[in-house]
Amino acid sequence: MGTAQQIAHFLRELKDGDTWRRAAAAKGPGSVGRDAHAWVLVEAxxxxxxxxxEAVAAGLGGLGVAEAGRTVLPALMGDEDPWVPADQRPGRFGSAGRAGAVFPGS
Structure with missing residues (x-):
């Protein structure tokens, strides 16, 4: 499956999948996505x-898109649910995403 097909699959699953499929799909763009896919994760x-x-936090951390980070990372970092543990929140990476992109001012 090519990257475009993978992204199409992730986007479909984020909208229509069950909980576990949505979670898996939210992590995908962090590995193979582009900056434009960050906004789909922001919505999720x-x-x-x-x-x-939790998966959205990981996906955004992988993409490292500054604007998306400023929009949603504060809420994810403050999530009280144990499924969004501190070691998986984007804040764990300081101001850098997993891909090394910097979230200025986040």
Whole structure:
């Protein structure tokens, strides 16, 4: 499966999948996505399932998009649910995402 097909699959699953499929799909763009995919993750950051919110944090950490980070990372970092543990929150990376991109001012 090519990258475009993977992204299409992730986007479909984020909208229509069950909790675990949405969670898996939220992590995908952090590995193979582009900056534009960060906004899909921002929209998913308020998912009712904490497993999905945790995955969104990981996905955004992988993408390292500054604007998206400023928009949603404070809420994810303050998430009280144990499914969004401190060691998985984007704040764990300081101001840098997993890919090394910097979140200025986040």
């Amino acid at each position: 950051a308020d998912d009712h399932a904490p497993e999905v919110r």
